[in-house]
Amino acid sequence: MKTLLFSLFFSSIMLLSQAQQRQMRLPGLQDTLLHKNYRPQSIFKVTQTRILKAKYPAIDMHMHAPPTGNLDSIAIVQLKNMDEAGIQKTILFCGIGKAFDKLAAVYGKYPDRFDLWCGLDLTDYDKSGFGPSTIAELERCVKLGAKGVGEIHDKGMGLPGSPGMHIDDPRMDPILAKLADLKLPINLHIGDPRWMYEPMDEHNDLLFESYYYRLDNQKDILVLTEITTTLERAVKKHPQNTFIVCHFMNQTYDLDQLGRILDKYPNLYSDVSQREAYVAAIPRFAKQFMEKYADRLLYGTDQGYSLSMYRNTFHIWETLDEHFYAWDVSNTPWSLSGLGLSDGTLKKLYRENALRILKK
Numbered sequence: 001m002k003t004l005l006f007s008l009f010f011s012s013i014m015l016l017s018q019a020q021q022r023q024m025r026l027p028g029l030q031d032t033l034l035h036k037n038y039r040p041q042s043i044f045k046v047t048q049t050r051i052l053k054a055k056y057p058a059i060d061m062h063m064h065a066p067p068t069g070n071l072d073s074i075a076i077v078q079l080k081n082m083d084e085a086g087i088q089k090t091i092l093f094c095g096i097g098k099a100f101d102k103l104a105a106v107y108g109k110y111p112d113r114f115d116l117w118c119g120l121d122l123t124d125y126d127k128s129g130f131g132p133s134t135i136a137e138l139e140r141c142v143k144l145g146a147k148g149v150g151e152i153h154d155k156g157m158g159l160p161g162s163p164g165m166h167i168d169d170p171r172m173d174p175i176l177a178k179l180a181d182l183k184l185p186i187n188l189h190i191g192d193p194r195w196m197y198e199p200m201d202e203h204n205d206l207l208f209e210s211y212y213y214r215l216d217n218q219k220d221i222l223v224l225t226e227i228t229t230t231l232e233r234a235v236k237k238h239p240q241n242t243f244i245v246c247h248f249m250n251q252t253y254d255l256d257q258l259g260r261i262l263d264k265y266p267n268l269y270s271d272v273s274q275r276e277a278y279v280a281a282i283p284r285f286a287k288q289f290m291e292k293y294a295d296r297l298l299y300g301t302d303q304g305y306s307l308s309m310y311r312n313t314f315h316i317w318e319t320l321d322e323h324f325y326a327w328d329v330s331n332t333p334w335s336l337s338g339l340g341l342s343d344g345t346l347k348k349l350y351r352e353n354a355l356r357i358l359k360k
């Protein structure tokens with residue numbers, strides 16, 4: 001009888017799925033290790049190339065100015081790191097009002113190394129007569145050295161300080177027209193990565209990063225496809241403007257969609273900032289895309305100004321290395337692989353496309 005019972009028990013265990021068997025095991029590391037503390041290190045014996053400096057003098061089209069601290073000291077460190085990493089110039093997003101004035105007083109000392117871009121004051125967007133004060137502040141910033149506008153966010157709730165008003169809103173038309181008159185490009189953050197809109201469950205393969213930026217629990221917002229449509233309408237309506245969508249337009253999950261939109265609108269560019277870890281998960285497909293649209297992509301970082309951050313981007317864009325991590329600068333839990341972009345694409349990505357925009 002005991003033999004029969006043991007045989008039946010063993011047979012039932014064999015019928016259980018591996019997942020069910022794991023659940024029956026005694027508690028161990030898998031029950032106590034927090035995902036935020038999980039930092040695997042690759043043991044593959046494969047090539048790992050250390051790139052200290054960009055292959056061509058680069059223009060970083062996406063960095064935010066420091067909000068606090070000793071700006072003069074910070075600027076000196078930034079310049080030192082830029083020199084060591086081969087960054088010729090950095091575009092700094094500096095906001096509006098007193099914040100812009102304070103930053104312009106420091107970074108304006110280095111016009112060959114920093115370009116300052118201002119924000120948009122959308123106060124009173126819901127009142128009659130909206131627009132002239134926004135344009136007046138824009139023109140004031142230009143007199144202090146502003147060379148563009150950005151980064152302007154719309155993650156589905158509306159533009160900063162103007163809930164429900166999106167970039168295609170008729171109230172934005174005179175403001176965009178003024179940008180065209182002043183030949184100022186505008187950098188727009190449209191939506192967020194697709195994973196942030198997905199259910200926060202076991203099927204979300206960017207779950208722990210997505211949870212921090214989740215949008216699935218937000219009511220009455222435009223989802224990624226809808227907010228992308230508002231951008232398209234604005235770009236189509238204002239062909240004289242130069243639009244830059246940052247972060248691959250948050251289309252890294254569907255680069256073909258970004259390609260279709262770039263094909264439609266010659267006045268649209270995309271920066272690649274803060275999404276290199278995403279495309280490093282699909283290096284062959286992403287390389288094909290970036291080589292095809294090499295004339296429309298701009299190098300950017302959006303991750304501070306540390307040397308390790310710069311060098312991780314070079315590692316991804318320039319090498320064919322596989323299965324490496326960059327825990328010190330990346331929140332993305334996937335292992336990374338290099339795209340090994342061609343020299344021609346690297347020249348355009350790092351500098352030539354940016355120069356074409358900035359010279360306008």
